[in-house]
Amino acid sequence: MATRTQSRSSNRSSSTRNSNSNSTRGNASRSGGSESRSAFSWSEGAGPVIAAALGGAAIGFAANYGRKALMQGLEATAGDWDEVLATEHDLALAVFDKMLATDQTQTFKRKMLLMKLTHALDKHAHQEEMVVYPALREANEAVSADQLEGEHGYIKTFIYELNEMGADSPTWLEKVREFRDLVSRHAHMEEEEVFPRFKEALNEEQNAHITSLVHRDGFWMA
Numbered sequence: 001m002a003t004r005t006q007s008r009s010s011n012r013s014s015s016t017r018n019s020n021s022n023s024t025r026g027n028a029s030r031s032g033g034s035e036s037r038s039a040f041s042w043s044e045g046a047g048p049v050i051a052a053a054l055g056g057a058a059i060g061f062a063a064n065y066g067r068k069a070l071m072q073g074l075e076a077t078a079g080d081w082d083e084v085l086a087t088e089h090d091l092a093l094a095v096f097d098k099m100l101a102t103d104q105t106q107t108f109k110r111k112m113l114l115m116k117l118t119h120a121l122d123k124h125a126h127q128e129e130m131v132v133y134p135a136l137r138e139a140n141e142a143v144s145a146d147q148l149e150g151e152h153g154y155i156k157t158f159i160y161e162l163n164e165m166g167a168d169s170p171t172w173l174e175k176v177r178e179f180r181d182l183v184s185r186h187a188h189m190e191e192e193e194v195f196p197r198f199k200e201a202l203n204e205e206q207n208a209h210i211t212s213l214v215h216r217d218g219f220w221m222a
């Protein structure tokens with residue numbers, strides 16, 4: 001069957017973004033005579049420590065910002081908001097497939113995959129719940145938005161249950177299979193029904209606006 005997955009454009013263009021890696025460091029220059037130095041003698045020892053701490057925080061911030069910028073750069077190549085979200089559906093379903101290929105002895109791998117899935121679904125749900133579903137409600141699609149948001153609740157319930165049951169549970173795979181079915185049905189409803197109908201009603205400017213909001217939300221959640 002010719003689905004959106006096959007027909008989706010896979011154009012990738014390189015996108016370079018400037019990551020603001022300026023780090024703020026303490027100004028090491030000192031002024032004043034020996035009196036001021038002795039009056040604030042604590043700073044002789046503490047100054048470099050504080051400067052180093054500030055420098056470390058700035059480097060940590062810059063590294064995280066750079067990672068986010070990279071994530072955003074990757075996402076920015078994925079196209080319109082609905083294509084970004086559809087790509088994320090595919091990535092989540094691929095994680096499910098890896099989970100289903102594990103056996104009961106691979107508990108570490110199962111836990112890692114569940115963590116990865118949880119993070120991916122969390123970021124994805126945030127983009128939809130903070131941008132797309134509110135926009136759907138504004139466009140007279142409240143019934144669909146409410147149904148989809150309700151299903152996100154059950155997605156969280158599956159994550160909770162999998163964490164509770166433990167990765168070596170004999171029913172782990174069965175639970176993952178049920179979970180995958182829900183996500184697959186949910187993604188299908190979004191990709192094949194709700195999102196195309198909504199997109200059809202948007203003009204170019206509105207569509208670009210939703211795309212930029214989804215990218216921005218995804219950036220902070222990355």
Ligand SMILES: [Fe+2]
Nearest residue numbers: 128148186190
């Ligand atoms: Fe959703």
Ligand SMILES: [Fe+2]
Nearest residue numbers: 085128187190
């Ligand atoms: Fe979705």
